Amino acid sequence: MKRTPTxxxxxxxxxxxxxxxxxxxxxxxxxxxxxxxxxxxxxxGVILPLSGANAQFGINSRNGIELVAEEINAAGGIKxxxxxxxxxxxxxxxxxxxxxxxxxxxxxxxxQCVAILGAFASSLTIAISEVTERRGIPLLxxxxxxxxxGRGFKNVFQVVSKASVIGRAQFDDAVAxxxxxxxxxxxxxxxxxxxxxxxxxxxxxxxAAAEAGVExxxxxxxxxxxxxxxxxxxxxRGSGAQMVFPVSYLNDSLLLIRTMRQQRIDIxxxxxxxxxxxxxxxxGLGEYSEDILSISPASHDLAPELTDRFRAKYGYFMVHxxxxxAVCMGVLAEAMEIAASAEPGKVRETLRSxxxxxxxxxxxxxxxxxxxxxxxxxxxxxxxQWQKGELVxxxxxxxxxxxxxxxxxxx
Amino acid sequence: MEILQALINGLLIGxxxxxxxxxxxxxxxxxxxxxxxxxxxxxxxxxxxxFCWQYLGLDPLLGSLVAFAVVFVLGTFxxxxxxxxxxxxxxxxxxxxxxxxxxxxxxxALIAFGSEFRSVRVPYQTWAVEFGGLIxxxxxxxxxTISLIAGASLWAFMRFTWIGQAMRATAQDPTAAxxxxxxxxxxxxxxxGLGVGMTALGGAVILPYFTASPTVGGQFVVLMFTAVVLGxxxxxxxxxxxxxxxxxxxxxxxxxxxxxxxxxxxxVVFILVLALRPEGLLRQK
Numbered sequence: 001m002k003r004t005p006t007x008x009x010x011x012x013x014x015x016x017x018x019x020x021x022x023x024x025x026x027x028x029x030x031x032x033x034x035x036x037x038x039x040x041x042x043x044x045g046v047i048l049p050l051s052g053a054n055a056q057f058g059i060n061s062r063n064g065i066e067l068v069a070e071e072i073n074a075a076g077g078i079k080x081x082x083x084x085x086x087x088x089x090x091x092x093x094x095x096x097x098x099x100x101x102x103x104x105x106x107x108x109x110x111x112q113c114v115a116i117l118g119a120f121a122s123s124l125t126i127a128i129s130e131v132t133e134r135r136g137i138p139l140l141x142x143x144x145x146x147x148x149x150g151r152g153f154k155n156v157f158q159v160v161s162k163a164s165v166i167g168r169a170q171f172d173d174a175v176a177x178x179x180x181x182x183x184x185x186x187x188x189x190x191x192x193x194x195x196x197x198x199x200x201x202x203x204x205x206x207x208a209a210a211e212a213g214v215e216x217x218x219x220x221x222x223x224x225x226x227x228x229x230x231x232x233x234x235x236x237r238g239s240g241a242q243m244v245f246p247v248s249y250l251n252d253s254l255l256l257i258r259t260m261r262q263q264r265i266d267i268x269x270x271x272x273x274x275x276x277x278x279x280x281x282x283x284g285l286g287e288y289s290e291d292i293l294s295i296s297p298a299s300h301d302l303a304p305e306l307t308d309r310f311r312a313k314y315g316y317f318m319v320h321x322x323x324x325x326a327v328c329m330g331v332l333a334e335a336m337e338i339a340a341s342a343e344p345g346k347v348r349e350t351l352r353s354x355x356x357x358x359x360x361x362x363x364x365x366x367x368x369x370x371x372x373x374x375x376x377x378x379x380x381x382x383x384x385q386w387q388k389g390e391l392v393x394x395x396x397x398x399x400x401x402x403x404x405x406x407x408x409x410x411x
Numbered sequence: 412m413e414i415l416q417a418l419i420n421g422l423l424i425g426x427x428x429x430x431x432x433x434x435x436x437x438x439x440x441x442x443x444x445x446x447x448x449x450x451x452x453x454x455x456x457x458x459x460x461x462f463c464w465q466y467l468g469l470d471p472l473l474g475s476l477v478a479f480a481v482v483f484v485l486g487t488f489x490x491x492x493x494x495x496x497x498x499x500x501x502x503x504x505x506x507x508x509x510x511x512x513x514x515x516x517x518x519x520a521l522i523a524f525g526s527e528f529r530s531v532r533v534p535y536q537t538w539a540v541e542f543g544g545l546i547x548x549x550x551x552x553x554x555x556t557i558s559l560i561a562g563a564s565l566w567a568f569m570r571f572t573w574i575g576q577a578m579r580a581t582a583q584d585p586t587a588a589x590x591x592x593x594x595x596x597x598x599x600x601x602x603x604g605l606g607v608g609m610t611a612l613g614g615a616v617i618l619p620y621f622t623a624s625p626t627v628g629g630q631f632v633v634l635m636f637t638a639v640v641l642g643x644x645x646x647x648x649x650x651x652x653x654x655x656x657x658x659x660x661x662x663x664x665x666x667x668x669x670x671x672x673x674x675x676x677x678x679v680v681f682i683l684v685l686a687l688r689p690e691g692l693l694r695q696k
Contacts, residue, residue, distance in 0.1 A: 227630065231666075251528050254622060261537035262548040262549070280528065
């Protein structure tokens, strides 16, 4: 009994060896003609939080990337590579940086990915970037954190502005809108959830306020799982602030706005992206979302001819994380097209040296151009506003799709 | 004035903590088992009321009755199938069972409902009543009122109905109750159902000002235990006073300290109570 399986195994392995050899010969002779007919697909790794607290954002992002890849494949793939198709390999980065880094490692060694896209949350992106830097694989991201392109890495590309720039724009654009409406801002309030995102953006707000000589009459952090914001809003009411900058995720943003309405506080609120620029915000607040402003690293209405395809396919407007991830995919495809290569080193050099202004690369501000740190120099945060249940770009003026509204007045 | 406003806010939110905690303390009182999964029934109550609102257009305050009924029935089954088996088991087994139940319920909800936050929309969400410079949010007021009615109904049920009296008898002495012809098993099923049902009702009435998600229980579990221990484990009136105290401490502390520290103050008080009055604020005779 004991001997038989061993003997069988050795026979098997012998047979397998023979088969493999025969296969290799056939493949080798068949290869040239096959290659011209059906070029090898290019593997692109996608790492996103598909489970856990950020799953919704991860799914939105994946939708954006898949839409672009499908469009490129349907239009004949990468032409300079003989029509090679894009093959997305999507992996769950969970909420743990270590897991995300391990996933990146696997995508590079097992799947030979030419580049990696992801990973929404800055903490995950930073962990992945250490792997991709070591292996010389381009990483394209829409995470905001300043340190992503602040460490001298050669293989990381950030298509959006940094968090500090976004925080500053949130403040400066809002003050500019007030000024255009004839109101001079002297006192403002900020309140933010106390995890990495809120804290970083509050820093940018604080710096901009100091520079503009605006007094911060309230500067309060609150815990993310807050159940009652009444004390915060009572404080806001007594502070004499002319406008308020809340930086929140969804639950807290709904609580803050509702409680403000309860206490009949009608000073303008200027949110810090995240909870303020997603469909759930208007679903939860209805008419009370009207006129609420928010900064956003990109907006779907700047390229409606592209983003309407997303709405048609998925049934909701193209939220900014989906849009920016779509741009990552578009830029990568365009770089491979120009380089006529799917070799990571060549793709990286093309990404660093060229300007990208075709297809989905145009969806944010018309084009993408990376500087030597990998930051997109053409990215620009915009101010968006809820008007009649739709999110509309209202500032800066040269990009605006509709005039901004300030205290029930159109300016 | 500021103190008065904070006091009112604290009492309103504390009323909800109270009704949520009554459930936990009731289960402990009747069965001497600590149900670590209690807050997950709050989550289930929220989802029942949310779906009633989404598909039937039922206001969450009315939906809270449906939430109570659905979770009550679920609770009687949980008691019969799971809890009953560990009643006389070592405490470790009881803890494992209820903590396991917590994990199963939370993850089942994640699979069934997805991870997104869900919020209802009702007209009174942004209403407030004003008197003498004090502002009281209508959703908080309504949640408090319903909690009050629910708490009072439970009290009357325990006091004046045969089942309620049987429940108290079973809590005091299961063997004696059995010898008097009380079906202790049935009584325990009703008690567990009532306990988790009350917590589910508390979850439903806060829907107008709180979003539902599968992990929402985690935000309430510690508050619930604090309220229950403050009032004395197993003491229903204690849970009410404990719940109100937790709410008031949370809001009063924000007058002098940043709102980030509201739970820190709460736990300092909690530890002091444990150290100085381990039997809870109400001494049970």
